Amino acid sequence: MPVRAMTWAAVVLAAVAACVGSGTPSSTPTPADPSTSAPQATAPPATASQATPIPPTVGPPVGRLAAEGGDPVSGQLGTYVWRDAGSDSPWLPGAPVTVGAGEPLTVSFDPAIGVASWRARLVPADADAPVGATLLGQGVGDPAFQAPEAGSWTVEVHVVFDAGDASYFWRLEVT
């Protein structure tokens, strides 16, 4: 019997793998919480005179939530990654703000930078985790969504920017 050279057949099977409400513009937002500023490099506890210097870190912008006719309230900045740095935070209670049920809410950023995408969700204010959170809205561009029904809520707005992503928190007192 003739013996032919072994030829391995190569077969390539390429397959691969905000709603607008009609609430009254009567919100009375509280002043911005002092704990909401963007991250800044701060000195560690100085227990030695030869402390290693900490390079400055630039983080996500300040997020401000506003209802129609109300002053914007800066959100608490939670977990984020920004370029080659990041910070992990717990689920935060949120910066307090009072709004009307169904009122349109918008979030803007300072400095104003492009938003790739966002998602807003809420849990009862006494919750300490996002388990069972209700989706308020998601999309591209600056976040805009509708205030929930009356009650106390924590709203997290997770925003994806070109340079990273960040979670912002507000505690909504909805009347």
Next chain:
Amino acid sequence: MMRSLRQRRHRLGALLPGLIASIAIALPALAHSPDPSLSGSLFGQDQQLRFRWRSGAEPPSALKTAIRAAADDSNATRASRAATFVYDTAGTNNIGYGTGTCGVNGIGCFTRTAPTSFTMWLREHGRPFDWGTLRWCQMQAEPTNGCYDAETIALDEFGHVEILNHHVNYADESDYTDAVVQTFSRTRPKTGWNMHTYGVCDTATLQVKYDVPTLSSPYSRCLDLTTIVTLGVNDSSIAFGASVDFGSLLRVATNSSYERLSANPLGKRTVRLQRRAIGSTTWTNFYTLPSSTPTGTYRATLRLFETADFRTAFSAPTTEGLRGDTSAIIRVTVAPCTSNCPDPLTAQ
């Protein structure tokens, strides 16, 4: 007669596996999507990153122990060729205790400058935040509910240093333990509060970015990679009872999104040669091809007694994120028997 017996025994033996087994169906990946990745550069494969305690901001002893344990956890469970972390008093990567770069609300944070360096910080035990007082379990004589496991948080930060961004959980977070690199870490005693290994969706991204350690290493179940199996023979037209060399190659499909895993040979898996009789539509497992080399090659030499179609099949493993595949079909034509032929009935 002796020849006839040998032929029959060999053939029946070769057919038995096919009578028992059936063709498996590819299963989807069991877990959620791999962790997203950060946009920065990678460290080198298996690059050793030596860290030390930041001068002027050294962690307390209990946290040092936890951080070093987390480094060991990362090294032991990376399931990839990701960078390793080693404590060294002469290291150039600082890990500190205090606010550092963590901002207002962070309990742990990192910076990375791949492939050169990284930093890490853990916040101070007992520090009051808006959400409560930070308590590290390792700093308590008797850990209380609501404390954070420093080893878990440090492992989360080491994962970031590698390249990992936060895992995207299902809405009900039923897949929380698929990743230790989480947007919101849990406190004692909630599920996942003390994870000391990377989750499958952490290692999935580490594998994509840094490659698997060896060609026979298991692929994370959080992946869902297409595979390609091919079949070749040395001769497709043989005399009755002659031998044929079957050779099969198994590899990950070529796909740019697979990054370092693209086109990887897959060794030490189970590749089955399947047979279909002429006129039949049913494939049966005929022989399991041994993995002769670590290069994804599977070979066997078998004697054949009748014409049939052959293909190889790789069934999706339940323990790996690999899809199954079947090769193209090859018909091997066997000439009729001309002398000392076996009984046709028993030969079947």
